[in-house]
Amino acid sequence: MELPQTAWAHTPRRLLMCTGLRDRQTPSGSRKAKLMQLRRNGFRGCVLRHMDQYHEALLSHHFVFSPAGDDYQSFRDIEALICGSIPIVDFQPWLEEQRAGLPMVIVKDWQAVTQPWLEAKLAEIR
Secondary structure, three states: OOOOOOOOOOOOOEEEEEOOOOOOEEOOEEHHHHHHHHHHOOOOOOEOOOHHHHHHHHHOEEEEEOOOOOOOOOHHHHHHHHOOOEEEEEOOHHHHHHHOOOOOEEEOOHHHOOHHHHHHHHHHHO
């Protein structure tokens, strides 16, 4: 049985979207520090400024910045997956079993997250 094509299957996509920018201090570090590292790595235009465009932005990006929030993971993980985007999440050893097989990029070192690195991850996942 062939699955129907989704509406977003052929939508042109940008590489990375960043939202959820209120700073949270978690065991894996602060969101602000992670976002600043992404900016140093060349992702200067990834921040979504207009939240009324949030769901459309999820549909039009390959990856979504989704570090831990008030808890060890973010609701954004599920929203990204539903929209066909790949969440970029913090490494949490106790969540590895639950995340196994999901199209997620798990990050231990945010310095490693560069455009070539993400493009390689995209090729692995797709």
